[in-house]
Amino acid sequence: MVLTTQELKEVENTFIQLLRSEIGPLLKSYAGTNFYSYDDKSNGVDLVTALDKQIESIIKVALTAKYPSFKFIGEETYVKGVTKITNDPTFIVDPIDGTTNFIHGYPYSCTSLGLAEMGKPVVGVVFNPHLNQLFHASKGNGAFLNDQEIRVSKRPLILQKSLIALEGGSERTEGSQGNFDKKMSTYKNLLSESGAFVHGFRSAGSAAMNICYVASGMLDAYWEGGCWAWDVCAGWCILEEAGGIMAGGVRGEWDIPLDRRCYLAIRGGCEPIEQKEFAESFWNHVAGELEY
Template identity: 30%
Template sequence: MHPLLNIATLAARAAGGNIMHHYSRIDQLNVEQKGKNDYVSEVDREAENTIIQTIKKYYPEHHIMAEESGIKKGKKGIRGVSDIEWIIDPLDGTTNFLHQFPQFCVSIAVREKGKIMHAVIFDPVRDEMFTATRGRGAFLNNHRIRVSQQTTLENALLATGFPYKDFSYIDPYMNSLKAFMTSTAGIRRAGSAALDLAYVACGRVDGYWEFNLKPWDIAAGSLLVLESGGLATDLKGGENFLDSGNIMAANPKLFKEMAQTIAKTIPAELRR
């Protein structure tokens, strides 16, 4: 295992321990509402601090982009002197966690010179550690994973995320949802973008699409998909998804048909 990936897994597992320590005492947590349907708890902050402290112990010079304490619009992250950047979501699926709905995870990616090189997604409920290093494949608990072999939408199971904070694009999104609902075996909306991408990577779902995400939601998951033999792009088929927040991922056999459906239902100006 690459040294950076090793530290990422240590940090993710430690943060997962923080999260599960509080899982049975949700009613005792301090929870703040950052915006409409956008919550942060003391667990998010505790887990994030655990991850940052683990990274800084070994790599104090590295830059960190983190959901609660790092880069936001108009703000800088925890700036180091290195060209290596850690992209962290300490608890992807906070709303699920606060309702004790067991679908949430820790997501950590490492970007070097603008390219995602390492990825970890840890599901502490199921004790599932998804890992990837660019060019070396993707793994689940140290076992190699691959995307599914599904070839048609008709028999495909897809994952997605509904709009929940910004509803300005709800109509085009509903157009895409309707098209996929009527042409597939089913749609799942579980509430964690990172785990949705991990599930594409290991073949539990055949494809995934969503709008308006943050880099920490999808950075690690996108590399998992690529390293498991899948494709992950923005909605125009480009590589701008970390900036636009719009992403589509699937196995190569299904990807073209998904892309065609997106192109028919989503206006070009939104497919960035």
């Protein structure tokens, strides 16, 4: 089964309607001091609200009713070692990306709805209702921000002159065998005068938002390890439709699966050779392969 461009656009519009009419207002109404409960996940940084499960349930019911033959993978219903991304059309959903932001009332949380086919992202809609930012795309149909086509201005892409999204993440255990020290060393390599000496870094606290900001050209790149497919699927589609690319977070990884868990998003607005050279320059500063 291969969905047509028109069918992909119909799924995109279904996502948009669901997010604007129901999910967005619900998410916005509970942000900050209005959240009603949360439990620790792996540690005190990685938090989950009861609203996560409620939103995912609403999304699953709505989408499976309209597309009963499609599979569904959501953050809250994922089962490690059991849930797999296949070639079938599959909704890949994060009910609240940027959960810690949401709990604190910091306006960078969103809902991320993606559709993958043949293991590749083909539809993506990311809605941040706090800032009224709705990014959306489907394969072959272009990428948009609040219904205005995203056109990244043409300009050189050079690592030293770049603004990069980086995140602390929830994994904070120090030691040579962990990922935390590798990530911190990579950040030092990128920021220091003796290293890449990039212009600076930003942290939205949401993988989906970071990727969308790269897609729109506000950021030049986003590097992260530890994300899951539901964090990146929707944004990945938006990024590619806006002329950007998604590579792996470590050297030489040009064609990665959705669940690679280590990613490098690079903006458009430049030639493919510039994106390739940027990735290779970036990889020179990655301090070891992250393991998940």
